[in-house]
Amino acid sequence: MSAVVGRGIALPAVHADAAERRTMLAFLVWGFSALLIGAAIGPLQALNYGGIDAYPYLHPVLQTYYQGLTVHGVLNGYIFTFFITCGLLVYLPARELGLSPNMALWRLCLGTMAVGTLMLLYAMFDNSSSVLWTFYPPLKGSAFFYLGLTLVVVGSLLPLPIVLDLRARWKALRPGALTPLVTYMSAATMLMWLLAAIGAGIELVVQLDPWALGLTDTVDPMIGRTLFWWTGHPIVYFWLMPAYVSWYALLPKQAGGKLVSDPMARLTFALLLVFSLPVGSHHQYDDPGISPIWKGILAALTLSVALPSLITAFTLGLSLEYAGRLRGGRGWIGWFTALPWRNASVAAQVLAMLTFIFGGAGGIVNGSWQLDNLVHNTTWIPGHFHITVGTATAMTFMGVAFWMLPHLTGRAPFSPRLALASVWLWFVGMSVFALGMHWSGLHGVPRRAWVSYLPHSVYERVYGAAHLPLLLVAAGGVILWLATIAFYIVFAGSLFGRRLATPVAIPFAQAFGGKESYAIDDTEPAGVVADPHLSPLAKLLDHLGVLTLFTACVTLAAYIPIFWPFITHMTAAQGWKVW
Amino acid sequence: MSDSAAPPGFEEAFHQAAERHERVWVFIAIVLLSLLMAGTLFFVVLDYGVVVQTDGYRADPASVATTPPFADAALVRTGPNAYAVHMLAHLWTWTPSPLHVPQGAAITFYVTSSDVLHGFEVQGTTINVTAVPGIVGSVTYTFAHPGTYYIICNEFCGIEHQAMIGRIIVDPARPA
Numbered sequence: 001m002s003a004v005v006g007r008g009i010a011l012p013a014v015h016a017d018a019a020e021r022r023t024m025l026a027f028l029v030w031g032f033s034a035l036l037i038g039a040a041i042g043p044l045q046a047l048n049y050g051g052i053d054a055y056p057y058l059h060p061v062l063q064t065y066y067q068g069l070t071v072h073g074v075l076n077g078y079i080f081t082f083f084i085t086c087g088l089l090v091y092l093p094a095r096e097l098g099l100s101p102n103m104a105l106w107r108l109c110l111g112t113m114a115v116g117t118l119m120l121l122y123a124m125f126d127n128s129s130s131v132l133w134t135f136y137p138p139l140k141g142s143a144f145f146y147l148g149l150t151l152v153v154v155g156s157l158l159p160l161p162i163v164l165d166l167r168a169r170w171k172a173l174r175p176g177a178l179t180p181l182v183t184y185m186s187a188a189t190m191l192m193w194l195l196a197a198i199g200a201g202i203e204l205v206v207q208l209d210p211w212a213l214g215l216t217d218t219v220d221p222m223i224g225r226t227l228f229w230w231t232g233h234p235i236v237y238f239w240l241m242p243a244y245v246s247w248y249a250l251l252p253k254q255a256g257g258k259l260v261s262d263p264m265a266r267l268t269f270a271l272l273l274v275f276s277l278p279v280g281s282h283h284q285y286d287d288p289g290i291s292p293i294w295k296g297i298l299a300a301l302t303l304s305v306a307l308p309s310l311i312t313a314f315t316l317g318l319s320l321e322y323a324g325r326l327r328g329g330r331g332w333i334g335w336f337t338a339l340p341w342r343n344a345s346v347a348a349q350v351l352a353m354l355t356f357i358f359g360g361a362g363g364i365v366n367g368s369w370q371l372d373n374l375v376h377n378t379t380w381i382p383g384h385f386h387i388t389v390g391t392a393t394a395m396t397f398m399g400v401a402f403w404m405l406p407h408l409t410g411r412a413p414f415s416p417r418l419a420l421a422s423v424w425l426w427f428v429g430m431s432v433f434a435l436g437m438h439w440s441g442l443h444g445v446p447r448r449a450w451v452s453y454l455p456h457s458v459y460e461r462v463y464g465a466a467h468l469p470l471l472l473v474a475a476g477g478v479i480l481w482l483a484t485i486a487f488y489i490v491f492a493g494s495l496f497g498r499r500l501a502t503p504v505a506i507p508f509a510q511a512f513g514g515k516e517s518y519a520i521d522d523t524e525p526a527g528v529v530a531d532p533h534l535s536p537l538a539k540l541l542d543h544l545g546v547l548t549l550f551t552a553c554v555t556l557a558a559y560i561p562i563f564w565p566f567i568t569h570m571t572a573a574q575g576w577k578v579w
Numbered sequence: 580m581s582d583s584a585a586p587p588g589f590e591e592a593f594h595q596a597a598e599r600h601e602r603v604w605v606f607i608a609i610v611l612l613s614l615l616m617a618g619t620l621f622f623v624v625l626d627y628g629v630v631v632q633t634d635g636y637r638a639d640p641a642s643v644a645t646t647p648p649f650a651d652a653a654l655v656r657t658g659p660n661a662y663a664v665h666m667l668a669h670l671w672t673w674t675p676s677p678l679h680v681p682q683g684a685a686i687t688f689y690v691t692s693s694d695v696l697h698g699f700e701v702q703g704t705t706i707n708v709t710a711v712p713g714i715v716g717s718v719t720y721t722f723a724h725p726g727t728y729y730i731i732c733n734e735f736c737g738i739e740h741q742a743m744i745g746r747i748i749v750d751p752a753r754p755a
Contacts, residue, residue, distance in 0.1 A: 264601070314600075369620075
């Protein structure tokens with residue numbers, strides 16, 4: 001069992017050096033600054049659905065609802081999530097393995113995304129690119145928008161070589177050892193994202209960048225849209241999988257227990273890698289040009305993506321139950337109430353998981369072709385993704401920030417009570433908002449429409465039946481404003497708190513059934529213990545290269561027949577700037 | 580690592596129960612998803628106005644506005660109780676609108692756009708077709724009830740997107 005310990009290998013430093021902490025902190029600050037702007041604008045869109053048009057009062061900062069919505073979607077969906085993820089998926093594996101990451105690459109990642117973000121902000125705030133976060137051609141924004149986004153996408157891929165390098169260095173010292181869990185999950189996520197980013201990458205570099213620069217005159221809208229959803233579906237797993245990393249590998253420890261199944265965590269990530277990629281065109285059930293046969297196959301594959309999430313629900317629920325029972329919880333729900341609810345980081349993540357149950361159920365509706373027809377592009381859809389990425393991911397990242405800021409800065413967290421309040425406000429606000437959005441979607445209220453700008457009589461005639469749900473949407477938005485204010489007071493206060501006497505450790509959890517997951521904190525050396533009885537499943541899944549290659553083949557097999565008619569019937573559409 | 584102060588044997592017993600329940604759970608999940616799949620395809624095979632077919636491609640999307648069949652389109656009879664209409668989406672109107680259709684007849688909508696993407700959603704029905712410049716999609720639907728239905732553009736198309744609302748008026752069938 002200790003075969004690899006005694007080879008005279010110097011134990012790597014357990015503490016991250018100051019440069020690593022500073023860089024991780026920079027990722028957090030960039031990401032949460034983006035969310036601050038995005039979340040500040042969000043409730044304006046909620047008020048819009050309640051019939052209240054706030055935009056006339058926002059000149060000259062924001063001209064229109066659609067400009068505000070573009071800023072909201074791009075900053076929250078891309079910038080916030082990418083910065084946090086590209087930080088966490090390097091920092092956590094490096095700390096798990098006790099190795100130093102390639103700092104030059106990691107800083108290049110930060111710098112590239114930062115420059116891209118500034119370009120996007122310029123293009124969005126001058127109202128030259130109010131094309132929303134989906135930027136479907138032939139709507140035509142400014143070159144700054146597309147080039148900025150290109151830089152953000154390129155930057156977001158740089159953690160992949162960093163994680164693979166960490167894993168290779170660690171494995172070189174320990175032949176036959178299984179990749180530690182956090183590193184495995186991080187590598188699987190980044191490999192998934194590599195394949196996913198190819199779609200939007202091609203759309204940007206081949207279609208939109210040259211078009212926006214004036215090198216080409218026309219664009220094919222359907223090819224652009226299909227390439228977008230190649231990325232646009234798996235991007236939801238790029239939002240979600242980093243949250244899963246925290247739920248599987250950190251939260252059980254924070255709650256006072258253990259992860260009940262390490263192999264199931266690996267299986268989940270492997271299945272997400274495979275299933276999330278070939279199914280992007282299920283966002284196009286209502287598009288012409290794609291054969292109904294393929295749509296049927298996509299529906300089947302899409303429902304398969306629910307399997308890893310259902311496994312996750314079981315494994316994480318059980319891990320929390322174990323923690324709750326250790327804390328003295330009894331009976332059917334006693335374990336749940338016995339969880340450390342006063343810890344804002346735990347509360348944020350458990351509430352995020354609860355919300356995600358409804359998010360997953362709604363996702364099955366969207367993925368079921370015939371039900372999707374009723375809700376496609378109605379407010380149901382943003383209702384859905386505000387309780388997935390907008391709550392499951394965002395609240396998990398907020399929960400991570402609550403322990404990570406003190407860990408990185410060595411400063412005391414600001415007002416744990418206000419932190420707890422921000423978490424509950426976000427949960428309640430988003431629940432009310434999402435209930436209203438789902439419900440009004442069933443009345444056919446379209447997503448992302450400036451309905452408050454309509455003459456009141458038209459608004460009442462067409463959407464009057466959805467009056468109550470639309471009021472809930474607006475009310476949820478107002479509660480979310482309070483949540484945002486509370487959270488950012490805590491965030492900013494934690495950056496400038498008093499110095500702590502003892503450092504805050506990363507809460508790596510241990511797993512049942514041997515030491516397949518590695519627990520590193522201040523008192524234990526980095527993961528140097530080879531597992532005596534490797535799970536055969538975990539061993540099999542450690543071949544990430546083979547899994548990636550298989551996924552790439554399946555993805556190509558799914559997309560070649562979808563693209564074929566579009567490539568053989570090209571459309572030359574001119575650009576439109578109509579906002 | 581001071582937590583996890585489990586009583587002796589507790590972790591072992593918990594782990595064994597977990598492995599047993601895990602298998603049951605995965606089995607239930609797979610059965611559930613298979614049933615959902617079968618249900619989805621059942622409804623789609625019967626169509627109900629859900630399935631979007633492809634009617635053709637146009638290299639120059641702007642030209643459809645001025646050439647038949649989309650120019651000056653109207654409801655045409657195609658069978659004993661079947662009608663068709665070519666519906667053009669363009670900034671920021673639906674043509675033809677308002678459109679009168681008979682109750683209880685199979686109506687085929689051929690939908691395209693001459694400029695940017697639009698979304699052809701008929702409120703209160705399963706009709707939901709992306710209007711793509713360069714591609715004509717079609718869907719067939721039977722209105723069971725008379726009344727006014729709103730065509731709502733549900734794909735962002737610019738500053739007047741919210742006002743791109745058309746009307747379909749379903750006229751009551753004459754009593755037989």
